[in-house]
Amino acid sequence: xxxxxxxxxxVTAMLxxxxxxxxxxxxxxxxxxxxxxxxxxxxQLFARLRRAGMVKGVRGPGGGYKLCRKASxxxxxxxxxxxxxxxxxxxxxxxxxxxxxQACLTHELWVGLSEQIRDYLxxxxxxxxxxxxxxxxxARRQDLEAQHVIxxxxxxxxxxTMNDLF
Numbered sequence: 001x002x003x004x005x006x007x008x009x010x011v012t013a014m015l016x017x018x019x020x021x022x023x024x025x026x027x028x029x030x031x032x033x034x035x036x037x038x039x040x041x042x043x044q045l046f047a048r049l050r051r052a053g054m055v056k057g058v059r060g061p062g063g064g065y066k067l068c069r070k071a072s073x074x075x076x077x078x079x080x081x082x083x084x085x086x087x088x089x090x091x092x093x094x095x096x097x098x099x100x101x102q103a104c105l106t107h108e109l110w111v112g113l114s115e116q117i118r119d120y121l122x123x124x125x126x127x128x129x130x131x132x133x134x135x136x137x138x139a140r141r142q143d144l145e146a147q148h149v150i151x152x153x154x155x156x157x158x159x160x161t162m163n164d165l166f
Contacts, residue, residue: 007080010045016139075124076129094114
């Protein structure tokens, strides 16, 4: 199975959102900065996540995104599915037409693997990931590393020019 950046980025962004939106809505710019994901790509992903009922936008000053449900009610497989990513290890996309329009010798093996992966990802929620010490450490490190960039986005008047620095 090959999970593309669409699925990986969606899970990463949702975990970032779950971590940071506990106090206030989170902007996509902040997520993009912390996770080094293109803002325009995040906008596309969040449009799909919004249609799937996983996130909601909050307008106005202090706006951004929040989860629509508790982190304990959102599993990783649902996030991947929401962005139209397939969890499939077969060569044929599960169509059973891998060899001369029929199932190949190992078709059922790959179908079984796909089911195992899907079940594994269904069994993990955002809340369970948030509870992991390593995830919290990484999120705090990313906050520290991205804080200056985020402040410049929020307050461009404080962005020093090259002349100010020298």
